[in-house]
Structure formats: structure tokens, C-alpha cells
Amino acid sequence: MEKVLLKGNEIIGEAAIRSGCKVFFGYPITPSTEVIEYLSKHFPKVGGTVVQAEDEIGAINMCYGAACTGTRVMTASSSPGVSLKQEGISFSAAVGLPMVIVNVNRCGPGLGGLGPAQSDYFQSTRGGGHGDYRTIVLAPSKAQELYDYTQLAFDLADKYRNPVILHTDGFLGQTMEPVVLKERPKAPVTDREWVVDGAKGRKKRVLASYSLTNEIGEANNLRWEAKYKDIQDKEQMWEEFHTEDAEYLLVSYGTTGRICKSTVLNARKKGIKLGLIRPITLWPFPANAFIPYKDKVKGVVTVELNTGQMIEDVKLAVECKMPVHLYRRQGGMLPTEHEILDYLETTFKVTAEEV
Amino acid sequence: MEKVFGRSKGLTDVPFSFCPGCTHGTIMRLIAEVLEELDIIEDTIGVSPVGCAGFSQDFFSCDFVGAAHGRAQAVGVGIKRSLPDRMVFTYQGDGDIAAIGTQHAIHTAARGEKITSIMVNNAIFGMTGGQMAPTTLEGMKTSTSPYGRDISVNGYPIDLPRLIANLDGAVYVASVSVDSPKNIQQAKKAIKKAFMVQKAGLGFSFVSVLSTCPTNWGISPVESLKWLRENMMPVYQMGELKATEEVKSL
Numbered sequence: 111m112e113k114v115l116l117k118g119n120e121i122i123g124e125a126a127i128r129s130g131c132k133v134f135f136g137y138p139i140t141p142s143t144e145v146i147e148y149l150s151k152h153f154p155k156v157g158g159t160v161v162q163a164e165d166e167i168g169a170i171n172m173c174y175g176a177a178c179t180g181t182r183v184m185t186a187s188s189s190p191g192v193s194l195k196q197e198g199i200s201f202s203a204a205v206g207l208p209m210v211i212v213n214v215n216r217c218g219p220g221l222g223g224l225g226p227a228q229s230d231y232f233q234s235t236r237g238g239g240h241g242d243y244r245t246i247v248l249a250p251s252k253a254q255e256l257y258d259y260t261q262l263a264f265d266l267a268d269k270y271r272n273p274v275i276l277h278t279d280g281f282l283g284q285t286m287e288p289v290v291l292k293e294r295p296k297a298p299v300t301d302r303e304w305v306v307d308g309a310k311g312r313k314k315r316v317l318a319s320y321s322l323t324n325e326i327g328e329a330n331n332l333r334w335e336a337k338y339k340d341i342q343d344k345e346q347m348w349e350e351f352h353t354e355d356a357e358y359l360l361v362s363y364g365t366t367g368r369i370c371k372s373t374v375l376n377a378r379k380k381g382i383k384l385g386l387i388r389p390i391t392l393w394p395f396p397a398n399a400f401i402p403y404k405d406k407v408k409g410v411v412t413v414e415l416n417t418g419q420m421i422e423d424v425k426l427a428v429e430c431k432m433p434v435h436l437y438r439r440q441g442g443m444l445p446t447e448h449e450i451l452d453y454l455e456t457t458f459k460v461t462a463e464e465v
Numbered sequence: 466m467e468k469v470f471g472r473s474k475g476l477t478d479v480p481f482s483f484c485p486g487c488t489h490g491t492i493m494r495l496i497a498e499v500l501e502e503l504d505i506i507e508d509t510i511g512v513s514p515v516g517c518a519g520f521s522q523d524f525f526s527c528d529f530v531g532a533a534h535g536r537a538q539a540v541g542v543g544i545k546r547s548l549p550d551r552m553v554f555t556y557q558g559d560g561d562i563a564a565i566g567t568q569h570a571i572h573t574a575a576r577g578e579k580i581t582s583i584m585v586n587n588a589i590f591g592m593t594g595g596q597m598a599p600t601t602l603e604g605m606k607t608s609t610s611p612y613g614r615d616i617s618v619n620g621y622p623i624d625l626p627r628l629i630a631n632l633d634g635a636v637y638v639a640s641v642s643v644d645s646p647k648n649i650q651q652a653k654k655a656i657k658k659a660f661m662v663q664k665a666g667l668g669f670s671f672v673s674v675l676s677t678c679p680t681n682w683g684i685s686p687v688e689s690l691k692w693l694r695e696n697m698m699p700v701y702q703m704g705e706l707k708a709t710e711e712v713k714s715l
Binding site for chain 2: 133171173198205306310320
């Protein structure tokens, strides 16, 4: 297995190529641009197609068209660009189209800045566009996961006929790290009897989302609801770090999830029984991860790069049985492992002497 | 007995649902005949927009994809880039392609995407009940220009084919009308040429078809045809606006 040193965004491009992605539609925006640059350079060599679209709206609708043909397709952008894609994502969810959408989060709102942020958590996990739909959201926290979860994203998209968002940030996108380009088993075979590729020897197919009557509309909503329930039942993913005997829990994902691991190790050195739950799927939110702990731990701190978005899901997951606090940095700033621990110690009045 | 006239194989048996006197049905039939004559029904994927033209997905017998308002060409590009050996066409109203979808109209042409776009121009938003479109004529009354389109407020109508013909990637651009039997024949020729251009892989082909909307114009079907001839045809440049040497030699 090949081990290489690549920038985070380049890893996503390489993983897409090795996932059987055939077409990529994008539009440059910092800090995601290396995805389209990497693919522009390397994709044509292996028969892939890259189109630099007129705008993000064009790019996502090209993805929509490609996905209708059953072709593996990806687009990548950053927060303001992903806002522009929301109409297309809503339409893709309504038709049931597999596609991978990379959001290398930058801080906002508005044009914001280029630093790492998690301020698009609500947008990613609540559908993002109009109408009641969900997208599967994966949150890598290091190079190898950028590779692995990009590939997983394609498989999940096909499995559920649903858009999948790879939710990363400018820090992960711009950092160079070694990654193992693992050989992957062949993609699982999924149903193709819906694909629009020319009505040769079969009845015509139409992929569209307009519901002519309210009755049809409700039937569609119920069908999608059942799919989302199924995904919630089967696809919750998370990582636990020193949780077995934890008295306090940090909850954090992506870049801050990674920083929190250092916080946990520092706390343990001081004798504080701290653990970490790192959500890997942001939607479905891994509520199941909290079941063993919600009657046990004394308090929770979510660590986020926003004004507190995931904290709502955490409070629901622990049924508000314990205090849940937020430690956050914003505007492109990252917390140090020490300031997170200081916050925990102050908030819950835990000291090394006490324990 | 020999059957000399029937429903085109390019159409399903779903009856047209358009208002009396609307020429959408005529235009769809022409496209269906072209698909049949070129023997490409099974190779073709159509893209429908939002608006009255959106019903096209039910009427054609080829595969179809329904796009968001204005996005049909971007969707068509995604299909064509994935399956380059298939035929892809978009069927869009003037509101769809010349207002909310203008960025795709320009860039699909500029990139020379090997798809065909048909624009049905009736100078009004039909489905939503007769609002001003980018193609609404000066002085024309609509529900959002109740005193007539005032150029000082709303600017000028867009002649999209004229704009598209300036782009190098567009190799065939025509503006036709279906107001008379003669013009219907001309329109069919242009549509056929547009599909042949795509089949030969020459570049982007675009046909604008002037159409009527008696319901929202508030006049009878017969008067509508006369109104189109007297008011729209002088404003919109008609005929073959562009055919490259390669296209001419097809």
C-alpha cells in the first residue's frame, strides 16, 4: 500500500479518483480550491472529467445531471459556495441522487474569513436548503480519515441514493500529512433500475421532484422520512477516547475533535477522568454513543468552532440529564488543548487536587 | 389501409394539457418527429425546466430529467459529460433560460457543450399566470407590468439567440416561429439541424421558437398568432443567426 504526503484537499481528490468517481464539477473558492486543482491535473490521466462551472449553482446542477445517469460524481466548495449549492442539494435529495459534496468550512457569516470553522454545522445537518430533507454528513479529523471517509461517502451515497456531505475545514484542507492510499474492496453493487441513460429496450424513465397532488406530496415525504429513519438506525458513527471510566466528557468533531484528544491526555495526567466522544457522522448524529454515559457522567463540554450548534444535538442525546456546556472559538481561531482544560476545570470546579 | 398520419413515436400517449391555442404542443410534436426521423429516441435524454415547458417530461417518449428553475442546461451538461454518446436536449421557456438561468445559457454556449437547447419564447411567464418576462415587449401589459413594460423602469427585452450567436462555442443558432404552416416547416428544419449538429459533435446548438400564450395575453388563439407576427417577429431577429462552415456542410 502506497504511503504519500499530500495536502488535505488533495487527499480528497485522490480518494475520489480511487472511489470510481468519473466526473467532477466545481468552482474555485478558498480554502477548498486544491480539490479542483488536483483533479484538473490528475483526473484526465485516468479518464475522468473535470468541468470548471460558471458558478456553484451550475456545478451542483451538473452534479445533479451526472448523478441521474448513475455516474459517480463529486463537487467541492467552501461555505459561501455551499450556500449557493443548496437549491441543487435540495433537488438532489428530492430525486434521490447519490453524490458527494465537500464543504471545506471557512468562517462566516457572509464572506467571512479563510480560517477553520464549524459554523456550517446547522446547514449541513438540517438539510441546508428548502424542504424537509437530510444529507448524510461525515466529519474527518485527520489526513487518513479524509481519504477513508471520502471513499465511504461515495458508498453511502449509492447505498441510500442520497447526497453525502464531507464536512471538513480550512485547517484540515491545508495541512500536509502522510496518508496510506489503501486499496479498497470493490464498491458494493446497488440497484441501478432508476438510472436515466436512454430508454433502450425498456420503458422511459423520468427523474423529477414535482408532486402534482398533495396526496403524492405526502407519500413522497413519508417515503423519504422512512429512509432517513433507516439511516439514523444504521449509520451512526463515532469514536470514543478514554470514555470507560470518564466522569466528564468532551464532545467534539473534526479539527477540534483532534485537539480534544490532547486535552483528554493532559487531564488524565492530572488525574481528571476526562473522556471524548468524537462524532464521525454529524448526521445522523451519533445519539447512541451517549446511551452508556448519560446516567453516569457529571458533565459535558462540547468544543466547537461556532456559537454552539452541535450542543443542541448533545443536549438531546443526553436528555438534559447533566449540565452541557460549550467551549468555542470563532472567526477562524482554534482553541489550544490547555484552554479547553482550563474551561472544564473552571466550569465544573474540578481540580487535580480534588481527584 | 395505409396510415399516412399519426402520433409521432417521439411522444407518449399522454394527451397535451396546454391551454387552447398554445403552441407548445406544436413545438413538442416537431421535436418528437425529429427524434423519430433521426432514430435517436432511445439514445436521447431530455431535460425539462419549471413552467409550462416542464410538462415536456410527460409528453416525450425518451428518458427525461426534471431540473430546477433555470438549471436545465447545467443539468444537461452533467448528463452529457457523463454519457458523451447520448443525445441531450433541454426544453425551456424564455423565463427559465433568459432570466433565472442566464448564466447557464451563456456558459453552456461559451464552453461549446455538445447539447441542444430549445427555447420557447412567448414573451411572458405562463405557468405563474402572466408576469413580465425578460422577453416581454416594450409597452406589453402583464400582471407585473400592468401599465405596459416601461423601458425606463424595466429595461429592454433580451434577444437571447442574438446574444448566444456571438459566442464561439455556439455553432448553430436559429430563431423560428410556429405561427403558420410554412414557418412550422422552417422550425422543424432548424430543430432537426440542431440535433444533427449535436450528433456530429460540433458544439452547442440553440433554437429559439416564438410561441403564443393566448390565456395570459388575453386574446383569442387566432388573434395571438397575428399578434406574434405583428409584434414579436419585428423585435426578435429571425432565421438562422449562425451556422459555422462545418454546420453548413452537414
